[in-house]
Amino acid sequence: MSDPVMVDHYAVLGNPINHSKSPLIHRLFAEQTEQDMTYSAICLPLDGFIVGLAELHAQGFKGMNVTVPFKFEAFAACEQVSERAQLAGAVNTLIRTDTGWRGDNTDGAGLVNDLTRLVGDLAGKRVLMLGAGGAASGVVKPLLDAKVDQLTIANRTAAKAADLAARAQHLRVNGCGYDVVPNQPYDIIINATAASLAGDLPPLKAGWFSDAHCLAYDMMYSKEPTVFMQAAQTFGAQQTADGLGMLVEQAAEAFYLWRGVRVRTAPVYHALLES
Ligand code: ATR
Secondary structure (H helix, E strand, O other), rough: OOOOOEEEEEEEEOOOOOOHHHHHHHHHHHHHOOOEEEOOOOOOOOOHHHHHHHHHHHOOOOEEOOOOOOOOHHHHHHOEEEEEHHHHHHOOEEOOOOOOOEEEEEHHHHHHHHHHHHHHOOOOOOEEEEEOOHHHHHOOHHHHHHHOOEEEOOOOOOOHHHHHHHHHOOOOEEEEEHHHHHOOOEEEEEOOOOHHOOOOOOOHHHHHHHHOEEEEEEOOOOOOOOOHHHHHHHHOOEEEEEEEHHHHHHHHHHHHHHOOOOOOOHHHHHHHHHH
């Protein structure tokens, strides 16, 4: 038996948090790599994030994941943040320092790793991303670092897409409203809108999905294919996927930041599918 005093403690913070898969994912990672650690899910009051975070630091927690709605408050609460967190303006991973927390954002790396699993090298791919909110902003830089050929960001509020594209300061990125996205094929279409949550869809064009290798990827996940995945199939998308793989991959990146150990994600992904 391990000494409970020596065990390192981690948690995911959110509100609500009871359906989080993160405790199961990190338990499987810890078993696979024989790490002595605990990982719990903690629901903090909507107006109590900063106080709660300070208490967990005082209790000795080594690291945190942060989910909705606290990613922006977590960013503001950090002593230092990584470049990718800075560009996202949001933090999903906290690493303990003596006096506070260092912040990082592993969402984009998680998405890139999962897309790579599905279609191979992303270099040269034409990517269309739907949405320009928090979920979208975290993944722009990692997609560009993966050398996608072209990244078009389309959003209901066109100005937000244009703003996100401008922040990327990159020639291969542009932002616009849905109506002006040409009806032409893309290699990868990512749904980063919150529309799926309400069973809703952004206005899709059939031509976007007409490439013979088109992947339609929803950053949301659910037991059944999301409405976006269903619509993409109807439009002829060759392959569809939900965000479960991204969830596992972003967790693996956080685990690496905390423990310095790389995990094998495939068995954990398959265990989640079966759970
Ligand atoms: P998140 O952190 O999940 O990204 P967010 O920052 O509130 O949440 O962003 C939500 C995104 O989903 C935005 O891009 C939003 O479009 P607007 O910026 O125009 O609001 C998009 N969105 C939400 N509901 C939508 C819908 N029914 N149709 C199309 N886009 C929608």
